Amino acid sequence: MPKREIVLNLLKHSWISFRRAHYFQRSLGVKTLMGFTALIFLSYLYAAGLMLPALLQNYFPELLPHEAFFSLWLYLFFAELTVRLVFQKLPRQMVQAYLTLPVKRRTLAGYILTRSWFSIYNVYLYALLLPFYYRTLYLHVSPAAFWMALLGTFLLSSLNHAITIGMRTWPARLSRTITLALFLFGFVILGGILYMAEFMEFSRQMGQAVISGQPMVFIILLSLIIVLQLLAFRGLFASFYEWSGAPSRPGAAGRSSIARFLAAVPIYGLYWELEWQLITRNKRAVGGLKQWPWIIIALPLFFYFDPFGDAERYMYLMVMAAGGYGFAHLQYVFSWESRFFDLIAARKIDMEVFIRSKYYFYLTMGAAQALPVLLLVGVLRPDLFWPLFGIFLYAVGPVFAYLFLTGVNSSTRINPNKKAGFNPEGTSGTLFLVIFVSMFSVLILQGIVYILPFSSETGLALLTGLIGLVFILTHRWWIAAVSKKFVFRKYHNLKKYRE
Amino acid sequence: MAMIHIHNLKKAYGEQFALTIENLQIAEGSITGIVGNNGAGKTTLFRLILDLIEPTSGEVFIGNEPVRSNDAWKNFTGSYLDEGFLIDFLKPEEFFYFTGRLFGMDEKAIDQRLSMYDRFMAGEVLVQDKYIRDMSSGNRQKTGIVSAMMVEPRLLILDEPFNYLDPSSQIWIKRLIKEDNEARKTTMLISSHNLTHLVEICHRIILLERGKVIKDLSLPADDPAEVERYFSMQAE
Numbered sequence: 001m002p003k004r005e006i007v008l009n010l011l012k013h014s015w016i017s018f019r020r021a022h023y024f025q026r027s028l029g030v031k032t033l034m035g036f037t038a039l040i041f042l043s044y045l046y047a048a049g050l051m052l053p054a055l056l057q058n059y060f061p062e063l064l065p066h067e068a069f070f071s072l073w074l075y076l077f078f079a080e081l082t083v084r085l086v087f088q089k090l091p092r093q094m095v096q097a098y099l100t101l102p103v104k105r106r107t108l109a110g111y112i113l114t115r116s117w118f119s120i121y122n123v124y125l126y127a128l129l130l131p132f133y134y135r136t137l138y139l140h141v142s143p144a145a146f147w148m149a150l151l152g153t154f155l156l157s158s159l160n161h162a163i164t165i166g167m168r169t170w171p172a173r174l175s176r177t178i179t180l181a182l183f184l185f186g187f188v189i190l191g192g193i194l195y196m197a198e199f200m201e202f203s204r205q206m207g208q209a210v211i212s213g214q215p216m217v218f219i220i221l222l223s224l225i226i227v228l229q230l231l232a233f234r235g236l237f238a239s240f241y242e243w244s245g246a247p248s249r250p251g252a253a254g255r256s257s258i259a260r261f262l263a264a265v266p267i268y269g270l271y272w273e274l275e276w277q278l279i280t281r282n283k284r285a286v287g288g289l290k291q292w293p294w295i296i297i298a299l300p301l302f303f304y305f306d307p308f309g310d311a312e313r314y315m316y317l318m319v320m321a322a323g324g325y326g327f328a329h330l331q332y333v334f335s336w337e338s339r340f341f342d343l344i345a346a347r348k349i350d351m352e353v354f355i356r357s358k359y360y361f362y363l364t365m366g367a368a369q370a371l372p373v374l375l376l377v378g379v380l381r382p383d384l385f386w387p388l389f390g391i392f393l394y395a396v397g398p399v400f401a402y403l404f405l406t407g408v409n410s411s412t413r414i415n416p417n418k419k420a421g422f423n424p425e426g427t428s429g430t431l432f433l434v435i436f437v438s439m440f441s442v443l444i445l446q447g448i449v450y451i452l453p454f455s456s457e458t459g460l461a462l463l464t465g466l467i468g469l470v471f472i473l474t475h476r477w478w479i480a481a482v483s484k485k486f487v488f489r490k491y492h493n494l495k496k497y498r499e
Numbered sequence: 500m501a502m503i504h505i506h507n508l509k510k511a512y513g514e515q516f517a518l519t520i521e522n523l524q525i526a527e528g529s530i531t532g533i534v535g536n537n538g539a540g541k542t543t544l545f546r547l548i549l550d551l552i553e554p555t556s557g558e559v560f561i562g563n564e565p566v567r568s569n570d571a572w573k574n575f576t577g578s579y580l581d582e583g584f585l586i587d588f589l590k591p592e593e594f595f596y597f598t599g600r601l602f603g604m605d606e607k608a609i610d611q612r613l614s615m616y617d618r619f620m621a622g623e624v625l626v627q628d629k630y631i632r633d634m635s636s637g638n639r640q641k642t643g644i645v646s647a648m649m650v651e652p653r654l655l656i657l658d659e660p661f662n663y664l665d666p667s668s669q670i671w672i673k674r675l676i677k678e679d680n681e682a683r684k685t686t687m688l689i690s691s692h693n694l695t696h697l698v699e700i701c702h703r704i705i706l707l708e709r710g711k712v713i714k715d716l717s718l719p720a721d722d723p724a725e726v727e728r729y730f731s732m733q734a735e
Contacts, residue, residue: 270600281588342583346549347601348573491553498583
């Protein structure tokens with residue numbers, strides 16, 4: 001079979017596997033909710049694109065909206081690169097089945113690179129930028145500037161794609177080194193806040209060069225993309241045995257000093273060590289930890305750069321900053337152990353102690369995430385410190401309690417080592433309901449804060465802090481209730497975990 | 500004296516009864532083999548004994564205590580049914596320590612116990628620096644069996660322990676089961692499709708068909724060929 005035909009066939013298989021994924025085998029209700037969530041996300045971006053000109057005009061009254069935007073252009077693409085580095089993966093697992101067929105390694109490598117371009121990360125940005133470019137460039141500058149800006153966006157986004165995919169294709173050790181170098185580069189740029197004026201000016205000039213169609217900018221960007229893709233192609237060869245599914249390297253992560261430290265704690269240590277090993281040794285479970293640095297750095301900076309935003313408006317973000325990790329992980333609180341719950345049920349494990357150990361563990365993890373955020377916010381936005389502290393107590397109090405209580409109802413099986421991207425495991429109507437109710441509760445709090453006779457900061461800190469404290473202090477009581485509920489549903493959940 | 504007493508036990512899935520046992524007692528210190536074709540109810544029986552599934556009616560007693568309302572039996576019961584009994588992101592050593600500590604053993608005692616299984620594990624399980632999920636099926640099976648046996652249980656339940664094991668390991672596990680039973684009078688309940696292995700080690704063989712006990716042989720008094728004839732007839 002000719003090479004081109006093989007690649008086309010592989011792409012076709014990839015599409016079939018996507019269409020036939022469990023994702024689309026769910027009930028109509030769940031599918032509708034999922035579609036609705038995606039639609040909301042895109043609408044947010046689209047609405048942001050429409051409102052962006054007015055917002056930029058407000059912050060940079062001396063510049064035209066598109067000039068102001070281009071001043072921030074490189075920051076935007078750096079942020080996009082960051083998102084890609086964290087989330088975008090190389091679709092190399094899709095070729096496992098073809099390795100023993102008469103298909104050349106070179107063809108498979110070419111397919112992997114081609115397939116990587118069909119990614120949501122190469123699309124979503126246009127939902128934001130299309131309306132913005134149309135309203136600012138097409139209507140007020142020229143149609144040519146609009147098309148040039150789109151081309152420039154495509155090339156910059158493609159450059160980010162090529163960097164990310166390039167790094168994923170190089171052998172693991174080299175890739176980690178480069179990741180570290182890029183992180184340092186990121187900090188240089190963040191440190192570049194010190195030289196913000198110069199950086200923004202450079203970014204603006206680059207944007208101007210793009211919309212005025214200066215060929216050199218396009219040639220440089222295109223050359224960089226081609227070089228990076230060629231390097232990626234080479235990298236795939238160098239790391240063939242990594243992506244061809246050879247057995248994982250022996251000697252992967254030993255028993256860490258943290259695990260040993262946790263194990264030494266009386267009563268709960270045994271379970272804490274297990275919990276730590278679960279979240280650090282499994283691809284999906286470790287995902288939440290990998291997001292920490294971004295949350296810790298990004299949210300305080302966001303608060304800092306928007307000094308007029310008050311605590312009430314930031315509630316969702318603050319919930320994310322203060323309890324995001326616990327929320328992300330505890331959505332599947334018992335499902336993480338679903339693969340070996342038979343063992344837990346057949347051994348001498350007191351369910352109440354087991355659940356309490358989980359709560360203390362995630363309380364500690366929540367505090368470990370919130371503490372640096374609180375410190376940074378304390379320096380950058382002192383007015384948000386107490387509301388954020390209150391929301392931390394709220395997150396680890398009623399929100400955690402709610403997740404534990406509803407977690408008992410969720411009997412979906414999860415493989416913690418299977419990556420989260422396009423992985424429907426754990427998705428259920430119950431989960432959507434849990435997320436919806438959590439979000440709705442924040443709306444109610446906002447409403448209460450609005451009618452309280454305090455400033456939004458004081459009102460929020462008092463309200464969330466007090467509710468949080470009540471739940472923290474009564475944790476033994478509600479954990480006993482969770483435990484009873486779990487024992488009541490034990491047979492049903494164990495049956496589902498096995499399926 | 501009976502270690503396990505099963506009374507009017509029924510398990511139905513919808514209209515279909517997967518298991519119906521009116522009365523069955525497993526004597527303390529005995530090795531009992533459970534045989535039957537696929538779907539006969541062997542694993543269902545084990546799961547009911549271990550209180551992992553809810554009976555439609557009836558009760559299982561271990562040491563005179565009903566398993567559903569009293570979990571004292573967990574203090575002296577070792578079991579390995581399938582990979583749902585393994586924590587696959589741990590290394591075997593870590594898994595053994597976890598299990599051992601649940602039974603109140605310290606690391607020194609666990610190491611001491613593990614040394615008894617060195618030959619069975621054949622240098623392929625310990626000190627390999629591999630997670631259980633990265634091990635071969637045979638070595639995962641060994642890990643599960645050892646974790647169930649090393650805690651010195653008074654009751655041991657193994658489902659298809661010979662599966663995935665190489666011939667030498669099958670001989671080893673038979674030897675270990677026999678020695679443990681003789682030395683500590685451990686009550687054992689073992690299922691297998693391999694009748695020859697069971698005849699070698701068991702004091703009693705129970706044949707299940709569609710969830711019902713259709714033969715109950717005491718060895719060596721009864722002739723195990725009866726069971727062989729049953730399987731031959733089923734194949735015709």
